[in-house]
Amino acid sequence: xxxxGFQIVGFGEVLWDLLPAGKQLGGAPANFVCHAHALGAxxxxxxxxxxxxxxxxxxxxxxxxxLPTETIAVDAEAPTGSxxxxxxxxxxxxxxxxxxxxxxRLEASREAxxxxxxxxxxxxGTLGQRTKAASESIGTLLAAARPDALRVFDINLRPPxxxxxxxxKSLFAANVLxxxxxxxxxxxRLFDLSGEPARQIAALADRFSLQFVALTRxxxxxxxxxxxxxxxxxxxxxxxxxxxxxGDAFTAALVLGxxxxxxxxxxxxxxxxxAAFVCSQPGATPPLPEALRQPFTQAS
Numbered sequence: 001x002x003x004x005g006f007q008i009v010g011f012g013e014v015l016w017d018l019l020p021a022g023k024q025l026g027g028a029p030a031n032f033v034c035h036a037h038a039l040g041a042x043x044x045x046x047x048x049x050x051x052x053x054x055x056x057x058x059x060x061x062x063x064x065x066x067l068p069t070e071t072i073a074v075d076a077e078a079p080t081g082s083x084x085x086x087x088x089x090x091x092x093x094x095x096x097x098x099x100x101x102x103x104x105r106l107e108a109s110r111e112a113x114x115x116x117x118x119x120x121x122x123x124x125g126t127l128g129q130r131t132k133a134a135s136e137s138i139g140t141l142l143a144a145a146r147p148d149a150l151r152v153f154d155i156n157l158r159p160p161x162x163x164x165x166x167x168x169k170s171l172f173a174a175n176v177l178x179x180x181x182x183x184x185x186x187x188x189r190l191f192d193l194s195g196e197p198a199r200q201i202a203a204l205a206d207r208f209s210l211q212f213v214a215l216t217r218x219x220x221x222x223x224x225x226x227x228x229x230x231x232x233x234x235x236x237x238x239x240x241x242x243x244x245x246x247g248d249a250f251t252a253a254l255v256l257g258x259x260x261x262x263x264x265x266x267x268x269x270x271x272x273x274x275a276a277f278v279c280s281q282p283g284a285t286p287p288l289p290e291a292l293r294q295p296f297t298q299a300s
Contacts, residue, residue, distance in 0.1 A: 006259050008036045008252075009119040011046035011112070011141055012128025013103045014072065015081030016054055017244060017284065024244070024283040025061055026083060027103070028156045031248035032123050034285040035274070037067055039256050040297035046071045046112040046141065047128075048102040054080035055102065071112050075102040087242050097127070097158055104131040108140040116144045121255045125156035129166050142173045150211075150258065152176040154251050157183050164190055171208040176258070178214045178251050201225045214254055216247055216275070224254075224268050233268035236276040245284025250275040256296050270295060 010029035017026035025034075029045060036043040044067060049055030051074050058080065059069050081101035086094045106128065116122055122145055129135035145151055153174035155167065167190065171177065179187065184197055191207065193200040201213045205225055215223040221235040253274040257267035274292050278284070 005040075005042045006120045006256065007115075007118050008033065008041040008043040008121050008123070008255065009046060009071075009115050010036075010043070010123045011106065011116075011138060012124055012134075013081055014045060014047040014049065014058055015083055015101070015103065016058075017083050017085045019085050019242075019244070019283075020087060021282060023082075024285075025058065026085075026244070026284050027081065028125050028154060028248050029123060029128060031245045031284045032154065032252050033067065034065060035245075035249045035252035035278075035288070036256065037065065038285075038288045039252055039274075039293055041252075041256060044068045044071050044115055046106070046109075046115065048073045048075050048078075048106050050074070050078055050080035050102045051076055052080055054082070071109070071115055073107060073109060075105055078102040078105055085244065087244075090240065092243060095158060097161070099130075103128060104134055106134040106137045108137045108144075112141060113144050116141050117146065119145060119149055120259055121150035121152060123152040123154055123251065123255070124170070125154045126163070126166055126170065127156055127158045127161055129170070130161040130163070135166060139169070139173070150176050150255060152178060152251065152255055154178045154248070155183050155187075156247075157186060162186070171204070171210075174208070175210055176212045176214075176255075177204060177208070177210050178216070178247075178254065180247060181215065181217045181220075184215060198223060198225070198230050201230075202228075212258060214250075214271075216250055218243070221272055222250070222268060224264050226264060229264060231264040231268050233265075233272050236272055238276040238279050240279045241282050243279050246275040246278040248284065249278040249288075253296075260296070
């Protein structure tokens with residue numbers, strides 16, 4: 001018996017990561033949607049591509065994976081987004097994100113609103129809100145979500161596109177926060193949070209009425225916080241190829257575990273295992289092995 005077909009929607013940037021070894025489909029919301037689909041969800045992306053070869057290739061890539069494409073709009077003027085990526089020491093990526101591209105003009109279309117209204121979980125970040133038009137569209141999409149839906153803010157800070165007002169607005173709109181060990185200090189400075197990471201996470205959950213907060217710590221694993229309970233998970237030993245997309249895979253596993261009402265320990269262990277596998281492979285969305293997919297695609 002298969003698992004429930006949870007409806008998952010990500011919105012924001014879709015682009016090509018121009019890696020040293022060649023181009024790879026990327027953008028945090030796009031990666032998240034691809035991983036959620038691989039883990040058994042009915043997932044789709046709300047974004048925008050250019051009327052160009054790169055845009056057509058993105059749409060064809062989504063279709064080839066079995067993902068719907070009607071919520072990926074085509075812009076008649078702006079080009080498809082791209083990011084130049086260099087992989088530094090320890091497999092950590094460094095990004096040059098090109099501006100004035102199609103996803104900067106994201107719109108809350110009728111198809112997008114209909115998808116969000118049906119969704120069990122939606123996921124968004126800050127980079128997709130770097131223009132006023134896209135930020136307003138994302139606000140409209142968030143307002144259309146069901147009251148009981150998970151509204152996952154995967155903060156995904158990418159300097160210089162870091163706007164304190166967008167961060168605060170997004171935190172108030174979300175009920176789940178996912179961030180990494182480099183992003184927590186930024187929030188600590190913005191919101192005057194003191195103490196150890198666990199205390200800062202609890203303070204964020206309290207201030208913004210968050211149901212769930214997840215902090216990823218690279219090779220050191222993760223911290224999850226929900227209902228006053230903190231779960232610490234050690235990292236899995238991994239031969240790192242690159243870390244691009246690992247955080248998005250973690251978020252997808254986290255969301256589906258939460259929707260399936262798994263205990264924190266199980267969510268933490270499995271999300272870390274999925275992220276570790278992605279770190280061991282080239283590219284952001286490598287095919288996931290059946291052992292990682294099966295817990296989500298089989299009935300509990």
